[in-house]
Amino acid sequence: xxxxxxxxxxxxxxxxxxxxxxxxxxxxxxxxxxxxxxxxxxxxxxxxxxxxxxxxxxxxxxxxxxxxxxxxxxxxxxxxxxxxxxxxxxxxxxxxxxxxxxxxxxxxxxxxxxxxxxxxxxxxxxxxxxxxxxxxxxxxxxxxxxxxxxxxxxxxxxxxxxxxx
Amino acid sequence: xxxxxxxxxxxxxxxxxxxxxxxxxxxxxxxxxxxxxxxxxxxxxxxxxxxxxxxxxxxxxxxxxxxxxxxxxxxxxxxxxxxxxxxxxxxxxxxxxxxxxxxxxxxxxxxxxxxxxxxxxxxxxxxxxxxxxxxxxxxxxxxxxxxxxxxxxxxxxxx
Numbered sequence: 001x002x003x004x005x006x007x008x009x010x011x012x013x014x015x016x017x018x019x020x021x022x023x024x025x026x027x028x029x030x031x032x033x034x035x036x037x038x039x040x041x042x043x044x045x046x047x048x049x050x051x052x053x054x055x056x057x058x059x060x061x062x063x064x065x066x067x068x069x070x071x072x073x074x075x076x077x078x079x080x081x082x083x084x085x086x087x088x089x090x091x092x093x094x095x096x097x098x099x100x101x102x103x104x105x106x107x108x109x110x111x112x113x114x115x116x117x118x119x120x121x122x123x124x125x126x127x128x129x130x131x132x133x134x135x136x137x138x139x140x141x142x143x144x145x146x147x148x149x150x151x152x153x154x155x156x157x158x159x160x161x162x163x164x165x
Numbered sequence: 166x167x168x169x170x171x172x173x174x175x176x177x178x179x180x181x182x183x184x185x186x187x188x189x190x191x192x193x194x195x196x197x198x199x200x201x202x203x204x205x206x207x208x209x210x211x212x213x214x215x216x217x218x219x220x221x222x223x224x225x226x227x228x229x230x231x232x233x234x235x236x237x238x239x240x241x242x243x244x245x246x247x248x249x250x251x252x253x254x255x256x257x258x259x260x261x262x263x264x265x266x267x268x269x270x271x272x273x274x275x276x277x278x279x280x281x282x283x284x285x286x287x288x289x290x291x292x293x294x295x296x297x298x299x300x301x302x303x304x305x306x307x308x309x310x311x312x313x314x315x316x317x318x319x320x321x322x323x324x
Contacts, residue, residue, distance in 0.1 A: 049314075052174075069285065070289065110310070140309050144306075
């Protein structure tokens, strides 16, 4: 059931589109990313989970940037959304068939504020629309107010996995 | 992974009214050879006496000056204490209890930022963190923030 749903959703993902994936933990979102990578889609994965866990748990074979204030070369700080946008835009501009996976919106909101991060998402979405990439943005909707969720959904296409999957 | 299902480098959220199960997990880990660090709002003497923790480092979240105290108004001191412990310990267990007190002093978002930093320190270490909290003191949205990055498997019961 889980594999079927993920496979169905995978077929609907289109270049130039941004998707808000609503789930408690980003389990199926990572599965979507894994399948896209398997299908030779170039990826940029930015996540709150340490890269070693992502590789081990979700079998992601791609470069991963850790959204963390730690100062390793594989980190990008959640307190610097400008740097984050710059990294994403560089990838989007230079990739012919790509996926941007941005997991950790909650962390970005904690470290900045919702309006700042909404603007960041809107900027990334505009770049995505003019590109050959897709954006996957997993989020637990319960971490947002109704209004915040509605503002995000205004520009992104929501994906919700069936409960109990 | 330990016999209790606790992985090094992982942070666990344990929902309970009082930190009894948290302390039991912590004690079992110490019995398995883990080095321990306990940060709590309960008086250390009380924790030592009730749970027979003679040698474990216990710090109280308290504004008073003293060797065994950590001010809840100073998140930097708390993260420093945890980093000091994880960098000098190969197999460590940290019990953290008193998040509600930190939120009282620093507000929810600043405390979440501190918790994210602590979680990052744990992820790059060989230690594990058990965060014991009374979920009835948190809103649905606050709990969702907490649950996003912390493991919930300990809530299934002490193995």
